[in-house]
Every structure is written in structure tokens, then in C-alpha cells.
Amino acid sequence: MLTVPPDKIENAITTKIAYTEFPTNIIGYKTMIDEMVKLAKSRNGVGLSSIQIGIPFRLFVAYDFDNFVWKAFFNASYCPLGNSKTFAAMEGCLTYPTNQNYTLTRYDSVYVEWDELTAEDVLAHRVKRFFGKTAQVLQHEIDHCDGKTVKMIGKLMV
Numbered sequence: 203m204l205t206v207p208p209d210k211i212e213n214a215i216t217t218k219i220a221y222t223e224f225p226t227n228i229i230g231y232k233t234m235i236d237e238m239v240k241l242a243k244s245r246n247g248v249g250l251s252s253i254q255i256g257i258p259f260r261l262f263v264a265y266d267f268d269n270f271v272w273k274a275f276f277n278a279s280y281c282p283l284g285n286s287k288t289f290a291a292m293e294g295c296l297t298y299p300t301n302q303n304y305t306l307t308r309y310d311s312v313y314v315e316w317d318e319l320t321a322e323d324v325l326a327h328r329v330k331r332f333f334g335k336t337a338q339v340l341q342h343e344i345d346h347c348d349g350k351t352v353k354m355i356g357k358l359m360v
């Protein structure tokens with residue numbers, strides 16, 4: 203059973219997962235993704251980055267509120283859409299105690315690029331616009347991949 207160890211992720215930058223690792227490591231990644239979703243769900247989370255469990259890959263799982271499914275994102279990055287607006291968000295994080303919430307600024311819409319594991323067990327490059335809650339979760343998780351946590355970029359609510 204995976205756990206979220208404390209103090210694993212401050213400033214940690216993750217590395218991209220190479221296409222050449224597939225399909226040799228496919229079972230390992232699938233198992234890890236399943237375990238990460240289980241762990242996030244068990245903690246009432248809506249996302250979890252592999253760096254949070256001490257694995258420095260650019261990989262996370264997140265709940266897609268638009269399609270009501272959990273998805274795994276490899277090598278993801280984001281940027282705001284041209285007409286994005288920012289808003290004051292409130293977020294917790296599985297790395298920190300459940301009673302700690304942070305306020306920070308998020309974009310209401312983002313353009314995300316990532317690699318997705320297909321049914322044919324290959325990584326396929328994807329680009330998509332995300333809005334609302336899903337956009338917020340993806341910004342949170344991609345920030346983890348870039349070594350940024352809500353504790354660093356937000357303000358603890360008291």
C-alpha cells in the first residue's frame with residue numbers, strides 16, 4: 203500500500219518519462235497508477251503526483267470533473283488560455299495535514315499538454331483546454347511536477 207510520506211516534495215523537480223520506456227515498463231506504470239488513484243481516493247483527494255510518494259517522475263493522477271473519471275497524466279505542462287481570468291482559490295494538499303487549506307491564485311482556464319497511456323499501451327501526446335474545477339486540479343498537480351506546492355505559492359488559512 204502506498205503512503206504519502208511527509209517532507210518528500212519540497213522543491214523537488216520531476217523528470218520526464220521517456221517514450222522509449224514503453225511498453226517495457228507498462229505493467230509497473232499501470233500498477234503505480236492504480237495504487238495512486240486508490241491512495242488519493244482513500245484520502246478524499248482529487249489528485250496525486252508521483253513526487254508526493256517519493257517517485258520523481260513527471261506523472262500524476264487527477265479526477266476529471268468533466269468526464270467523471272480518474273486519469274493519469276504523463277509529462278504534463280500548462281499555460282493559461284488567452285482569455286483566462288484568475289481567481290482566488292482555496293486548496294488543500296495530501297502532502298499536508300487535512301485541516302490545512304491555502305489560498306492562492308489560479309487561472310479559470312488552461313491549455314494542457316500531456317502524454318496519455320492508451321488502450322494500446324503506448325504514450326500518445328494530447329493537447330486540450332480545461333476549465334473550472336478540472337483546470338484547477340491540473341494546475342495544482344502540474345505545479346507539484348515543477349517543484350511548487352500550495353505551501354510555497356499560497357497562504358495558509360487560519
Ligand SMILES: [Zn+2]
Binds near residue numbers: 295346
Ligand atoms: Zn498537492
